[in-house]
Amino acid sequence: xSVSKSLAELFSRDLSRLxxxxxxxxxxxxxxRTLPGIANSAGNLALHIEGNLxxxxxxxxxxxxxxxxxxxxFSFKGIGRKELGERLAEVxxxxxxxxxxxxxxxxxxxxxxxxxxxxxxxxAFLIHLYGHLNWHVGQVHYLRCIIAGDQISTSPSx
Numbered sequence: 001x002s003v004s005k006s007l008a009e010l011f012s013r014d015l016s017r018l019x020x021x022x023x024x025x026x027x028x029x030x031x032x033r034t035l036p037g038i039a040n041s042a043g044n045l046a047l048h049i050e051g052n053l054x055x056x057x058x059x060x061x062x063x064x065x066x067x068x069x070x071x072x073x074f075s076f077k078g079i080g081r082k083e084l085g086e087r088l089a090e091v092x093x094x095x096x097x098x099x100x101x102x103x104x105x106x107x108x109x110x111x112x113x114x115x116x117x118x119x120x121x122x123x124a125f126l127i128h129l130y131g132h133l134n135w136h137v138g139q140v141h142y143l144r145c146i147i148a149g150d151q152i153s154t155s156p157s158x
Contacts, residue, residue, distance in 0.1 A: 011099055018046060018133075022081055049137075060113065111124075
């Protein structure tokens with residue numbers, strides 16, 4: 001299997017995990033709660049993931065129209081679990097296919113923008129984006145478990 005198809009499968013798997021975590025919150029209000037010492041709610045982390053992937057994969061690599069409003073990813077509140085899940089499901093339908101179709105040559109090319117202050121290959125940046133997604137999925141899982149009073153498992157796949 002190619003690197004692009006493997007990465008696409010990982011993005012899809014973990015976006016599905018994030019959707020399940022969002023759906024598992026006890027109510028819409030809990031999705032926007034934070035705890036002492038925690039800056040971002042699970043809802044804001046999910047909006048951040050959506051914006052990040054739509055911008056850096058959807059728009060930059062897939063030429064999908066998108067205007068990112070990064071500040072709102074961390075300040076907006078109040079979308080319900082159903083709507084947020086639907087938005088993430090759309091990301092899951094649109095982003096992995098873009099990644100899967102990237103050729104070896106495209107993966108080896110510099111990513112179109114030096115996002116982290118230094119040029120890197122598209123493949124390296126996609127690996128970075130996947131790690132970023134996975135990190136935030138884990139944060140959402142822990143927040144949900146703590147807010148809902150669930151036992152924290154070792155896997156956010158619930």
